[in-house]
Amino acid sequence: MILTRASLSLELSRQLGEAVEVLTLAQPLRRQVRGLAVCSGRVFSYVFDGGALTLQVRNLLELSACPQDDALMGLA
Numbered sequence: 001m002i003l004t005r006a007s008l009s010l011e012l013s014r015q016l017g018e019a020v021e022v023l024t025l026a027q028p029l030r031r032q033v034r035g036l037a038v039c040s041g042r043v044f045s046y047v048f049d050g051g052a053l054t055l056q057v058r059n060l061l062e063l064s065a066c067p068q069d070d071a072l073m074g075l076a
Contacts, residue, residue, distance in 0.1 A: 003033055003050070012037060012046065015055050036060070 003011070005022040012020040016039065024035035031051035037044055043061040048054075 003027075003048075008033060008048065009037070011048065012055070013039075016057070 003025070005025055008025060009020050009022045012022065018039050020037050020039045022035060022037045025033060026035055027033050032047060032049050034045070034047045037046055041063045042059055045058050045060055047056040
């Protein structure tokens with residue numbers, strides 16, 4: 001099984017329920033693909049096993065918005 005970034009982005013988007021952009025893609029084993037991807041507000045690593053159709057995701061960076069008033073209170 002050989003996946004492209006585009007096809008893997010579609011598969012990750014389908015499984016995670018939101019738009020995903022694959023940044024890196026490595027295929028160290030025949031059935032397994034791993035790398036880094038981004039979606040709304042987070043960067044994560046993934047391991048996709050095409051044989052078992054399983055996906056493991058680990059958040060590396062997650063951005064969240066805070067109300068502007070709370071952000072400004074830290075500057076006072």
